[in-house]
Amino acid sequence: MMRMHVLMHVPFEGPGYIINWAEGHQITFTKFYQNDPLPNVVDFDFLVIMGGPMSVYDDIPWFQEEKSFIRNSIEAGKKVLGICLGAQLIADSLNSRVFPNKFKEIGWFDVHLTHVALESPFFSGFPEKITPFHWHGDTFEIPAGYKRIGWSEATENQGFFSDNVMALQFHLEVTEESLAELIKNGASELVPDKFIQTDNLIDPHKISESNKYLHTLLDRFFLK
Numbered sequence: 001m002m003r004m005h006v007l008m009h010v011p012f013e014g015p016g017y018i019i020n021w022a023e024g025h026q027i028t029f030t031k032f033y034q035n036d037p038l039p040n041v042v043d044f045d046f047l048v049i050m051g052g053p054m055s056v057y058d059d060i061p062w063f064q065e066e067k068s069f070i071r072n073s074i075e076a077g078k079k080v081l082g083i084c085l086g087a088q089l090i091a092d093s094l095n096s097r098v099f100p101n102k103f104k105e106i107g108w109f110d111v112h113l114t115h116v117a118l119e120s121p122f123f124s125g126f127p128e129k130i131t132p133f134h135w136h137g138d139t140f141e142i143p144a145g146y147k148r149i150g151w152s153e154a155t156e157n158q159g160f161f162s163d164n165v166m167a168l169q170f171h172l173e174v175t176e177e178s179l180a181e182l183i184k185n186g187a188s189e190l191v192p193d194k195f196i197q198t199d200n201l202i203d204p205h206k207i208s209e210s211n212k213y214l215h216t217l218l219d220r221f222f223l224k
Contacts, residue, residue, distance in 0.1 A: 001025050002222065005044035007066065009033065009052030009085060012181040016173035017211040018048060021218050032062045038069050046079045046222055049086030051171070053186065055100075055138050056085070056092045067093045079222050080165045084136055087159060087167035094143035101139040105154040106189060107197025108206050109134055111170060113150040120147070122161060122220050132170035132210050133201075135182060135189075139169070154195040166221050172214035176202055 002025040006015050009032050019027065028044065030036045049070065054060055056067075070093040074080055082090040088098045110129050117123040134152070142148050142160045149159030149168070159168045174182070179202050183190070190198045 002046060003044045004028070004046040004048060005030065005039055006048045006050065007032070007086070008050050009054065010185075012178075012185040013051040013084075014178060015048060015050060016171075016175045016178040017214055018173050018218070020211075021215055032066070038065065041069075041073055041076045041078065044078065047073045047081070049080070049082040049089055051084030051086060051135070054085065056088050056098045063089075074165055077164060081218075081221070082165075082167045083171060083173060084169060087169050088138055088140050090165060090167045091140035091143055091160075094146070096141045096143040098138055098140045101137055101155055103154040103195045104137045104189070104193065105134040105152065105195045106136075106186075107134060107195070107201060108132070108203065109152050109154065109195065111150045111152050111158045114148050116147045117149045117161070120161070122166070122217055123149070126213065126216075130210075130213060131206060132172050132213075133174050133179065133206070134170050135186065136169060166217070172210040172217070174207055174210065176204060176207060179207065 004022050004025060004027050006029045008014060008029060030038050067089060070089055092098050108131050110131050112129050113123055113126060139155050139157055142157055146160040146162050148157060149161060151158055158170060183201055192198050
């Protein structure tokens with residue numbers, strides 16, 4: 001049985017479809033907003049780091065401990081997946097710069113996958129262009145030794161990976177319910193702009209397609 005541990009920063013950015021994928025396996029949580037403790041790295045196989053509206057350079061009480069925990073998990077050879085803020089925390093933990101992006105990117109925007117990603121066992125057979133959901137204002141540099149996943153018109157670096165680390169700036173995990181929570185709690189950011197969509201954000205077809213991509217990716221990433 002797989003032992004998956006999830007780090008959550010706010011109650012409205014949970015693992016979404018990842019829970020469906022992990023059905024039947026052991027799932028535990030550290031909910032930082034409830035002051036939950038972190039586990040010992042020997043107590044899980046797969047670490048999932050979720051998003052949140054804060055930035056890695058904000059003065060958040062638990063961030064230093066969390067970054068050290070992420071770094072230790074990577075060094076211990078655990079499978080580590082970060083989404084949005086989670087990807088930025090991985091980048092920061094690996095000594096890469098995280099900084100405000102030129103644009104906020106909110107909505108369904110194309111991500112062009114790199115040849116390196118498409119030739120990897122994780123993304124092999126994926127189309128060259130996918131259309132996931134985005135909600136971020138920060139970006140990162142690719143850590144040394146890691147491979148870039150792709151780019152969008154608004155954001156040069158949409159993720160990076162290695163054999164045991166997968167950092168996704170975008171949200172393949174959204175469900176109709178989790179996306180509704182994001183919209184409800186982030187409504188103040190939904191001001192129309194070049195890369196901010198405000199209408200028809202809950203698109204069942206795009207959600208279903210994203211979840212299929214994520215299911216395949218997680219199968220290959222964790223079971224590889």
